[in-house]
Amino acid sequence: MKPVRVPDLRVMKERGEKIAVLTAYDYTMARLLDRAGVDIILVGDSVGMVVLGFDNTLPVTLDMMIHHTKAVSRGAKRALIVADMPFLTFQLGMEEAMRNAGRLIQEGGAAAVKIEGGGSHIVETANRLVDIGIPVMGHLGLTPQSVHQLGGFRPQGRDSEAAERLLKDADVLEKAGVFAIVLESIPAELAGRVTSSLKVPTIGIGAGPECDGQVLVSYDMLGLSEGPVPPFAKQYTQLSEQIVSAARAYIEDVRRSTSEAGEAQGRAERERGSAASREARNLN
Template sequence: MVVHGHDTTLPISLDVMLEHCRAVARGASRPLLVGDLSFGCYESSSTQAVDSAVRVLKEGGMDAIKLEGGAPSRISAAKAIVEAGIAVMGHVGLTPQAISVLGGFRPQGKTVDSAIKVVETAIALQEAGCFSVVLECVPAPVAAAATSALKIPTIGIGAGPFCSGQVLVYHDLLGMMQHPHHAKVTPKFCKQFGNVGSVINKALSDYKQEVETRSFPGPSHTPYKITATDVDGFANALQKMGLGEAADAAAAAAENSENDGKPSENS
């Protein structure tokens, strides 16, 4: 959603997720790697869910999978995946893949019935064999109650400080994304621990300016040399090919390199 510029997570396919999984797996050998099952790859049946989960481990290099929701079909899918020998992390509260029925990105657990549903769903996922549950966008007392009721860890995102652990989208916490589109979808619970986006923007602006003024690349960033003798030979060979302007360009570049390395305005 963040990386691909979508308004929701729904357009992302399992194949796209597998590409991300493989990239992470190549660079991270120590952490427990959990791959998300994307929308549309596990809802039809437990068989479909198991097949998709197998791909995430075999093709994506993950150690476990995560699936969203607590409807009976999701509980059955989680149980089937666990029975297939694959570790499963559950996800309750705001489930981004279910925004069609939730009416958007809306927090959950704000009424008695909704809060009880969050806890009951988390317990059901634990009973299905999940090793952990994500609690997203629920009030802190609800997250605290769910964490207390469970024997497995909870991972909070927008769920207050009483979960077993916490997670944020790193693009959000680093302040990487500066585009107005991203500002529109940045969640309220996200704290920016850095402002990397402004640093990136300044670096790109400086790069653009130096390219336009031809101060980059300068001598220190033009490391590959050709001797004066070879330049003359190169220019003569170009002349014989009928490429006089190219020969002149090569000679002028060699002369500039011996001076300040900066091209003339009409080069």
Template structure:
């Protein structure tokens, strides 16, 4: 699936391998990426999954949110990252309104898979359940995303922890079960209280990947620029600057992989009660 300019055999991570890792209790690693050079560094460190996130709107394009990112933007960056990967499984974010209808989602997701992705990520539940089902029925793997969903920033009134009261927590648990039933193969939980994320993880059979969701998930994801300390303004509590300790970009990525797998990261101070 992935381009290999140097030639030779490739051994890409597969969805069954991610499911087996969950069953074996091996923590999964994910980083965002937007170009071939960083993709090679991430791949060399043994990261399991790579996400071309709509976070590129903020960390690459300089926007104030993810909303301006287009299907063409994601498609371009997926093609760049795919050329740098031989091992990690590549996910593509479905940008704002690209999954508003089943037809639009099928068109965008097909473009992303043709560009080199192996899975697409969809924010939310509700009517998105039908979108997830439609894609999965057409052999397009889906990663769901619940909790803080950045494409909902206008409705949420900012980037806030989700699921803190009992009603919201119960609704998120129901949504998590629903996206799994719709066919999602993985679930990202963002800015969710650690006890709730652990409860959701226990309730599902698919891997959960946390960001600001505590250590109880099956894996962890960070935005590449955040974990390298390349962030303007206040750093969220769930972010760790791995470059400060790693000594180099390659060392920082390797430290992230090591600390996620041995349970050092995230620590209690990186989560929410």
């Protein structure tokens, strides 16, 4: 199948074709999602919570993201690979932001990066990255790297002032050159307004059906997450229970086979002992 490129996404929006996005953090998952035909694989800083066991995404470093992005880029050959820029990798200055984004592309193998927020500094950073040839995906609404400022993982854009601010942020991000915008945990009506106001596609997560595409954390979608799952995250299977069941069956097999092996060894030793006794009697 033909690889998905950044320009293809706007064509999909124009045609009314929905864009399917899932997260991956390793080679094997990337291969499986690629085989399934997902359009974009997001190497999210959600790896910190889903795979590494952190309470939020803030402890995730650039080196961690490069490590996981490398694995995903080796596994996926069709899907567009987008890597999150983690906390403090794009907020401390333009030169550092360009260097860090470049490392995700050059070392990690990503085709694009995603940055959170819509303030003037973020817009300027997005514009500069696009200018030097790095495709940028925006992210508005619930931005997990601002979890403390937001007071937790709470829905956003619920009042008119917040909604208007988000609409404005989406507009300036589009003008800055982003190729798509993730809309997280905002009212469906607001997501629809944003989507219809933009030429670039919107990717929703907990933002209703009117977005141009949808993204889920693959571990949530597959029923692999051990902790609470967001109410909007549809679980298409329950792999966690299947894994536990399979592991228990394996453990039972190991213990049974060990016991059976011990019994067989005992029988063999007894048989050797009996044979030796018979041979001794024959000699006498």
